[in-house]
Amino acid sequence: MSANRPAAVVVLAAGEGTRMKSATPKVLHSICGRSLVGHVLAAARELEPENLVVVVGHAREQVSAHLSEIDPHVRTAVQAEQNGTGHAVRMALEELGGTIDGTVVVVCGDTPLLTGGTLTQLAATHSADGNAVTVLTAEVPDATGYGRIVRDGASGAVTAIVEHKDASESQRAIREINSGVFAFDGQLLADALGKVRTDNSQGEEYLTDVLGILREAGHRVGASVAADHREIAGINNRVQLAEARRTLNDRLLTDAMLAGVTVVDPATTWVDVTVTFEQDAVVHPGTQLLGATHVASGAEVGPNTRLKDTRVGAGARVDNTVSDSAEIGPQASVGPYAYLRPGTRLGLKSKVGTYVETKNASIGEGTKVPHLSYVGDATIGEYSNIGAASVFVNYDGEAKHHTTVGSHCKTGSDNMFVAPVTIGDGAYTAAGSVITKDVPPGSLAVARGQQRNIEGWVARKRPGSAAAKAAEEARREAAGES
Numbered sequence: 001m002s003a004n005r006p007a008a009v010v011v012l013a014a015g016e017g018t019r020m021k022s023a024t025p026k027v028l029h030s031i032c033g034r035s036l037v038g039h040v041l042a043a044a045r046e047l048e049p050e051n052l053v054v055v056v057g058h059a060r061e062q063v064s065a066h067l068s069e070i071d072p073h074v075r076t077a078v079q080a081e082q083n084g085t086g087h088a089v090r091m092a093l094e095e096l097g098g099t100i101d102g103t104v105v106v107v108c109g110d111t112p113l114l115t116g117g118t119l120t121q122l123a124a125t126h127s128a129d130g131n132a133v134t135v136l137t138a139e140v141p142d143a144t145g146y147g148r149i150v151r152d153g154a155s156g157a158v159t160a161i162v163e164h165k166d167a168s169e170s171q172r173a174i175r176e177i178n179s180g181v182f183a184f185d186g187q188l189l190a191d192a193l194g195k196v197r198t199d200n201s202q203g204e205e206y207l208t209d210v211l212g213i214l215r216e217a218g219h220r221v222g223a224s225v226a227a228d229h230r231e232i233a234g235i236n237n238r239v240q241l242a243e244a245r246r247t248l249n250d251r252l253l254t255d256a257m258l259a260g261v262t263v264v265d266p267a268t269t270w271v272d273v274t275v276t277f278e279q280d281a282v283v284h285p286g287t288q289l290l291g292a293t294h295v296a297s298g299a300e301v302g303p304n305t306r307l308k309d310t311r312v313g314a315g316a317r318v319d320n321t322v323s324d325s326a327e328i329g330p331q332a333s334v335g336p337y338a339y340l341r342p343g344t345r346l347g348l349k350s351k352v353g354t355y356v357e358t359k360n361a362s363i364g365e366g367t368k369v370p371h372l373s374y375v376g377d378a379t380i381g382e383y384s385n386i387g388a389a390s391v392f393v394n395y396d397g398e399a400k401h402h403t404t405v406g407s408h409c410k411t412g413s414d415n416m417f418v419a420p421v422t423i424g425d426g427a428y429t430a431a432g433s434v435i436t437k438d439v440p441p442g443s444l445a446v447a448r449g450q451q452r453n454i455e456g457w458v459a460r461k462r463p464g465s466a467a468a469k470a471a472e473e474a475r476r477e478a479a480g481e482s
Helices: 036-045 060-070 085-095 116-129 186-193 209-216 238-258 457-461 466-479
Strands: 008-013 051-056 075-078 103-108 133-139 148-151 158-162 176-185 221-225 288-290 306-308 321-324 338-340 351-363 368-380 391-393 403-405 416-418 421-423
Touching (some): 008 036, 008 085, 036 051, 036 060, 036 103, 051 060, 051 085, 060 075, 075 085, 085 186, 103 116, 103 186, 116 133, 116 176, 116 221, 133 209, 158 209, 176 186, 176 221, 186 209, 209 221, 416 421
Parallel strands (some): 008 051, 051 075, 133 221, 288 306, 351 368, 368 391, 368 403
Antiparallel strands (some): 133 176, 148 176
């Protein structure tokens, strides 16, 4: 356990986020498979804090329900009225008993790019420098609109945070800005919060006022600089949400490529934070990998593929496919234009081809469903072949039923398998059959009406038509007539 383990991390997530223009609370908007606040909690958990508290306010029932799903051990504090960041932190300390002995880290719930490494660095700097408060800062290309960090030239201590509108010309040249993320001495924080005034334009308790109070009391205010200024970016509208999604996606793909994954076109490839790869996996353009998807060594996915909660085995090939909660076996082939629904399990070297849909289906080693078929609620054995345009008729209007096809079976094109039904090992079924009864092993099942040809029907029923003329010409050619 880290020696810099904080006593508490407080996540501020009470705001409404009106600029998002959404019925969804801002912190619940998601990028790369997690909510904004979910990303912040994941970073905070890397610090292994003794307590993790999220301050909720706007839509608190909805936010609290989400928190209980993603992190059941997190605590919540309610800020019934949004009276400023200082007031929000005070609500969190009250939830924890008032005064905290140790370091309290305060982060914003809308900073999804913040990493656990940067927070760890903040806590370590805070402890090593013996600060009363340590500000997480960043140097940005354009600091317009941000609060500037003013330091003591000799000691490097922070002497002030000056808002852009109040900054002098020389202060506006400073590129180091305040992130809104802090590490505090818990006892000093609690005492200073009691002294924060509300005589400002908003009538709110500002957390940044604590820095001035502590400095005036003779305590040191320090700073820790984030390596990447994009980490501190907060999300206030949909444009910033998209920018953060692109930044995080690029980060995830860079990590994957450095670990031995080939991403042919990162600009058109999107992944969630929960996706995992093995070395020598290949991702082609236009691919989305979501949820708990895993791509094994040597597998290729894409182009134009969306996999959610899907495991792709070593050496498998998945092309132009949509898959949800499926398992694709090693060296299997899927697509193009296939749809794997939940419960699909494809065996070693199996094939699900063009315009095939599967659901709750187990398809054995070496078995092929090449094209134009639906396989639902079924078990198919090894090295069988399902003919084109086959449908596993699993629903009777009230309940689903199961079909079993054995190993080494050959089923004809345009077959209907009306469940529940079993096709024995080594059996064949004739093209155009509707199979309603079990087929014994090694049998040929033929279930179709006898063909009857009615001679001269077109000439009688469609006289003068193109078909009738073509038929008459063919008759004459066959009879040797000129």
